[in-house]
Amino acid sequence: MKQSQLFLNTLREVPADADVVSHQLMLRAGLIRQHAAGVYSFLPLGMRVLHKIETIVREEMDAAGAQEVMLPALQLEELWRQSGRSEDYGPLMFRVTDRHGRAMVLGPTHEEVITELVRHEVRSYRQLPFTLYQIQTKFRDEARPRAGLLRLREFRMKDAYSFDIDEEGLDRSYRAMFDAYCRIFDRIGIAYRAVDADPGAIGGEGGTHEFMVLSEAGEDTVVGCEACNYSANIEKASGQALPAAGSSGVPAKARVATPGVRTIDDLVQTLGVAKAQVLKVVVYLADGQPVAACVRGDHEVNEVKLKNTLRARHLELASPEAVEALTGYPVGFVPPTISIPVVFDRDVASVADGVAAAGAGYHEVHVVPGRDVVLTRVADIRNVTEGDLCPHCGGRLRFFRGIEVGHVFKLGTKYSRAFGATYLDEKGQERTILMGCYGLGTSRIIPAIIEQCHDEDGIIWPLAVAPFHVHIVPVNVRDEQQVKAATMLYQRLAAAGVEVLLDDRDERPGVKFKDADLIGLPLRVTVGNRVAEGKVEVKVRKTGEVQVLSLEEAFQTILHTVK
């Protein structure tokens, strides 16, 4: 395409309201424009990228045996009441009343609609399994839309739903989607981690993985092993248990007055001990019943793990008043030996010579877990910390920031039970269908790519999703020889199926090169003065590597790179 005909306005200035690099670059390179908060238009360059991403997604979904459908954006609100999620979503759903007064919502996701649909179509085990997917615009009325395409109120998403007769089938369907996701991100050419996540947080019954693109702009913390590909989110990640300490050489415990101590930092200063020596006690209400969690002072309670350990449906921190009423101690002075049930983190056992609260204004020192405190119930209930050891290979765990771009999830029977989606098995018995759901944010992948692939001059598109493969820049369009050579190369490449952008604008070379770097096509051909010798420059955007080649060599090199 000729650039003079492309609907494209690049911006020199960094837009004032864009604080994230990908957002700045998407605006500057003319990929998108904002219409309203969290609502954007995709302009031709941005649309080409989105279309390529969605084509890769479609191809891999098809290859994995999933079948494409299109479900409505306008959904009956009554289905959301049936599943119980209308309240859960609350103001996050756009709500519409139609001219006949019927309550509808704009679909943020499609579990309800598809389960209701499948319920009417499936009778027999012989119709199962299958996986349906769609690529579609979705709507969420986010309170604080953020950072360009990272958190939108109107966004593009691929969502898939699998339907199986049993757990093994669900495992296979889940694995097929998991593998397809890996192929999609590999093809796009982006570094990602498939992060083990906790299903409890979303209310499913089986496993779940989040696909995270690693980036400082990400909102999520990803725990990853430096040595192997173990990854989990902070709620789910688990390191190896720390070595237990013995009690040998530890004096008998002693009570000391600690007036004025309010926090663990106070305690550490006052007594001159390490944080890791402190036995921290936190009081919760689990389904309304009091329970205490005890972790090392330098560790944090992981509430998801605690909730799972307790098999509780609801878990909340007890208020200071509740703590005092339930334990008789003020917050910060609850001893690990109180009478309400206590869950001890397994790494409490690593404390050799501990310090524990002993009621208002007092602590005990030389406390040895196991010796002085009976570890009634032990479980992994803490967040991992950087430096913990990988449960798979013993390597060191590190924290990364990540942008969640995909999510695969075993739903089990959550929705099929709510909507009565059943099948008759071989014996004619009615059984509930097992479901999985698989989301992938196609519009969010764009900023995720840019966060990983840019430099100070602009975007560096991976070949597979670049809006064009090659940028041909004649330095001076008033020079006939340059124009002729550039046009010939343009036509030859285009005829060979290469996507070429020809900068035929009568602009200063500096403007053209700045735009080329900003737009960030993988290869740039500069047609300048050396065209008199039949030579052009081919530059790789990613490495900056420049080759001076004849027109024929340039053609062959580009063809070889692109095809």
Added chain:
Amino acid sequence: MKQSQLFLNTLREVPADADVVSHQLMLRAGLIRQHAAGVYSFLPLGMRVLHKIETIVREEMDAAGAQEVMLPALQLEELWRQSGRSEDYGPLMFRVTDRHGRAMVLGPTHEEVITELVRHEVRSYRQLPFTLYQIQTKFRDEARPRAGLLRLREFRMKDAYSFDIDEEGLDRSYRAMFDAYCRIFDRIGIAYRAVDADPGAIGGEGGTHEFMVLSEAGEDTVVGCEACNYSANIEKASGQALPAAGSSGVPAKARVATPGVRTIDDLVQTLGVAKAQVLKVVVYLADGQPVAACVRGDHEVNEVKLKNTLRARHLELASPEAVEALTGYPVGFVPPTISIPVVFDRDVASVADGVAAAGAGYHEVHVVPGRDVVLTRVADIRNVTEGDLCPHCGGRLRFFRGIEVGHVFKLGTKYSRAFGATYLDEKGQERTILMGCYGLGTSRIIPAIIEQCHDEDGIIWPLAVAPFHVHIVPVNVRDEQQVKAATMLYQRLAAAGVEVLLDDRDERPGVKFKDADLIGLPLRVTVGNRVAEGKVEVKVRKTGEVQVLSLEEAFQTILHTVK
């Protein structure tokens, strides 16, 4: 694809609530399912058809030089107030208030959004012309959704918008879209007419054509010439003027009493004259001013033509009270010689020996227009009738029913003026951009195709949009030889890029053949007993033609047909 894995439920019964053939067949062949009134899910077979149609549309838009974008479905309502269309649309737009109380609408179309966008991007004539398009889900809260996908509340549409510096540019952009539409419908393989329409009805300034698929299920009347391709809608169509009658041999006019006559039919009966002899007078208010229209008694006033003739902004029929107040005559007795302005249809001159009202209870007979009535202002202000002569070739005009599937429209400066979308010309002068808009209902094309392409057994897909090209039906899947031959042919064809559906279900042959006819793939291969001799049957769905071929011949024939 193997049919046992396809998410497909065919229905034997005609669904009770579907009265239009395409709706019945889309439900029965498992292409769609209803979610709510006017809101449907596309199932895999329907989605494949939609995807093929949209791919053809995208290819032809790209080939015509249009650039793809994606504009938001959630639109700021204030833009619709700025254009004055928020009120025009009224309850036809879904309206949403976001969590911050901001008024938004679900886009039924995108003139406002794109003009506002382009206004910010375009400064100079050098950035023009360009045409942008999108393929997208749109929303209209229709009072009476109808006939499956023919009138939806959530539907798919391609819309394009052109931006030009002058009329010649707009003509070129319009022509490029017009031609692209012709190629799209030709490629789909559907009979259509590009119907000349009146722009006034929609408020544009230039030309407009509606693309109509001819079908009895259509809601619109299309006027078409039997001999040439002249087509226009009823508002716009114009036949050749009828031959004028002379006054020779007509006696002098005479006044007769016509007590009890209320209607033209009464008059015809009472006086024994033909309807075509009557001079019918209808009184209107044009921008508040009284005006009468006079047409032949067997003709109807075309209010769009009358409005255009008068260059009026508003035209309404005068109430009986207003008629009497303005003319002094009761309705039905207003003579063509009154003092308020009268526009005479040009075919009033074809009346030789006329009858005209002459005040309450009286008529005049032997009235000769021109002799007895001065034809002060003559214009074509009537609807054509079947049998009128084509203005291009003199052939006979006929009425067809049509389904509107596309619309191209010269908007002129309607929106660019409202939003201040201007450019600086070569002399640095600010000028208003000229726009065109081009809609095409991609989801509506599906029922339009089916209305044209079906028989009593089911759908007959044109090859270009068929969900699969070939249906291979082994008659008995317990017969190893049949299964082996069918599978081999399936694999060979699939490897050659042919889209094949293999009916591997263990069903009775009758069920399989009925399903095959219903789904309507262009070619069917029946693998039955004659496979023992190496023979299969290849049947063309459209013609019913059957060939008995060897497997190799079948392969070659199919490849030849499909590629």
